[in-house]
Amino acid sequence: MSRRSWLWSALAVLPLAGCTASAAPAPGSSPVPAPPLKLVAFDSCAQLEKELRAATELSSTAETGSARLAVPDNARAADSAAPAPAYSGTNVHEVGVDEPDIVKTDGRRIVTISGGELRVVDTATRTQTGRLDLGVQAFGEPTLLLAGNRALVLADGGGGPALREDARIIRPSNGRSEVLLVDLSGAPKLISRYRGDGRIVDARQTGSVARVVISSGPTFQLPFRGVPEPENVMQDDKNTIVNTPVDSWLPDWEITTGGRTTKGQLDCEAVSRPDSFSGMTMLRLLSFDLNAAALGAGDPVAVVADGDTVYGTADSLYIANNESWRFNAAATDTNRFAPPDGTNIYRFSLPPIGKPAYVASGTVPGRLLNQYSMSEWDGHLRVATTSWKDDASAVRVLDDRGGKLVEVGSVEGLGKGERIYSVRFIGPRGYVVTFRQTDPLYSLDLSDPAQPRVTGELKISGYSAHLQPVGADRLIGIGQEANAQGVPQGVQVSLFDVSDPAAPKRLDQHVVAGGQSEAESDPHAVLWWPATNLLVMPVADAKTDGALALQVSGDKLRNVTRLASAPVSVSSSAGPMRRAVVVGDVLWSVTSAGLLATNASTLDRIAWVDLK
Incomplete structure (x- = not known):
């Protein structure tokens, strides 16, 4: 048996980590429901060290994942005295809560990031x-937030699992991410750079304050010695953990600010x-004021937990994880492992003054799709999940x-034998799309928290990967058309009428055969401009790689136009x-490579701005 195989096998029969861990149920027995999570602080560094070691011994052999996984905040006013024209903000989940993206605007300027440069x-x-030139060495694409004359750049340096050349097992890497504060009052100038352990999970901004979630793991390296016997591997790993300081x-x-560097540790x-908890991951929530003179340590609030999904409101921040560190032995003779089938959710309160407070936690069966699977309304949190066990939602x-x-x-x-492809909660109503071969759009009444119920269902071909509100009782679904076997056929934009909760219906649709869109996986790529009922999104097919623009007019999708990404003279290099x-x-x-300016009403070209 290889070391990697033994590691998974050993983990499957170990009890859950933590000081209150209990033994896993025997094969064939009924699973015991997980109790509600309870958050407590460690009494001392000695207790922290003891429990981290105990937890890590049980789960150190697991491969930790790094998943990264709208009513837009449009027409905002600029901060300075001279009025700026109306402008669209980033397409976000909650009005007034901004999200990091590769493009931001305040009406006077457009700030973009690409290739490690801010323009x-x-x-x-x-x-x-x-x-x-930001001078970052990020694993992924840097993003930014904007407030007044300041930009906050987030560069994820966490990376993914690293495979040593002499090893046969993947070890999680623990890179260093960066947060940069940039002054935009004149020529862009770097004010401060924060560089710290871990990967950036996500961030949210309310006013001028950004809350950044970072996930990090322990820095020790478990030994690798060829492919020894399982019991020797276990003892090697235990010895390393026992001798590792807290x-x-x-x-x-x-x-680093003004050439001076200060250091700190949690x-x-x-x-x-x-x-x-697994002992392999620690979350910390940092707070940065974009209007501050420089960056500080972020007043960190930390919890020993995994996290992959962030959802925020004006006064709460939720971090969820799909328990990827739990693996239970399947009751079969195939030596496979049943995926974890629960999601832990941690809630932080966001006071107007002072740092966040860790206030509540809980667990739900199943796994989340993304942040749109969560929504806080009228003092309650609604959560949509799909179960690994039966693909029911x-x-x-x-x-x-x-x-x-x-x-x-x-x-x-919901959708037995299928999984959730998109979710949207709007006040007391909810909409869930599941898919395998057809697309049931479920309409839900959530006005009574104790008795949520399905009020209607619409089955159509294909699926919607994102649901965008476009006015009263209208939704746009962005996804893929599919054939009778459920095979995607091209980008599909659907206009839904949801005025009757018992009978949602599709009013119109537009399909780009063979097309794909970034908007299917990242709602930030969607622009909805209510002033002219304009929807714009990137679409690429065999013919062109540009924007799809259309208008919602009554029951129809009209003036459907394909915009080239750049003038013909530079289109080959524009991306x-x-x-x-x-x-x-x-x-x-x-x-x-640049920005194409067109008339928002006629879509006639006005100018091309080359990014040099």
């Missing part, structure tokens, strides 16, 4: 007015824990009762169209 375009003169679990950071007293309503997110109502059995924003009466289509 500023003046919307009045339609020229590039600034450029800054500092190896506590992330550190450095902050304090034991800032760390809390749920009842059980459910919507559950949770209430915070004494620090525990407790289920108070649920509707189950795909990534985002679109509206400033005044100009539609800006953004690529890595």
Whole structure:
């Protein structure tokens, strides 16, 4: 048996990690429902060290994942005295809560990031007015947030699992991510750089304050010695963990401002824990004010937990994880493992003044699709999940009762044999799309938290990967058309009428045969401009790689237009169209090479701004 095979086998029969861990159920027995999670702080560094070691011994052999996994905040006003034209913001989940993206605008300027460089375009003169090499070594694509004359750049340095040349097992890497504060008042200038352990999970911004979630793991390296016997591997790993100091679990950071660098490390007293945890991952929530003179340590609030999905409101931040560190032995003779079938959710309160507080946690069966699977409304959290066990989906309503997110109502059995492809909660109503060969769009009544119910269902071919509200009782579905066997055939844009909860219906659709769109996986790529009922999204097919623009007019999708990503003279090097924003009466289509300005009403070309 290889070391990797033994590691998974050993993990499957170990009890859940943590000081209150209990033994896994015997094969064939009924699973014991997981108790509500409870968050408590560690009494001391000694207790933290002891419990981290115990938890890590049980789960150190698991491969930790790094999943990264709208009513837009449009027509906002600029902060300065001179009024800026109306403009579109990033397509976000909650109004007033901004999300990091590769493009931002305040009406006067458009700020973009590509190739590790930040560029500023003046919307009045339609020229590039600034450029800054960020000097980051990020694993993924840097993103930014904007407030006044400041930009906050987030560069994820966490990377993914690293395979040593002399090893036969993948070990999780623990890179260093960066947060940069940039002054935009003149030529872009770097003010401060925060560089710290871990990967950036996500961030949310309210006003000028950004909350950044970072996940890190211990820095020790478990030994590799060929393919020894399983019992020797276990003892090797235990010896390494026992001799590892607590500092190896506590992330550190450095902050550089004006050529001066200061260093810090997470304090034991800032760390809390749920009842059980893997010991391989620690989340920390950092707060940065974009209007501050420089970056600080972010007043970290930490919890020993995994996290892959972030959802935020004006006063709450939720971090969820799909328990990827739990693997239970399947009751079969195939030596396979049943995937984890639960999601832990942690809630932080966001006070107007002071750092966030870790206030509640809970667990729900099944796995989340993305942040749109969660929604806070009228004091309750609605959560949509799909079960690994039977591919059936459910919507559950949770209430915070004494620090525990407790289920108070649920509707189950959605799309049996299918999985969720998109979710949208709008006030007391919810919409869930499941798919395998056809696309049931479920309409739900969530007005009574104790008795959520399905009110209607619409079956059509294909599926919607994102649901975009486009006015009263209208939804746009963005996804793929599919044949009778469920095989995708091309980008599909559907206009739904949801005015009758008992009978949702599709009014119109547009299909780009063989097409694909970034909007299917990233809603930030969708522009909805209600002033002219304009929807714009990137679409690529065999013929062109640009933008699809259309207008919602009554029951129809009209004026459907394909926009090239750039003028013919530069189209070969412009790259795909990534985002679109509206400033005044100009539609800006953004690529890595430049910005195409067109009239927002007629879609006639106005100018091309080359990003140099």
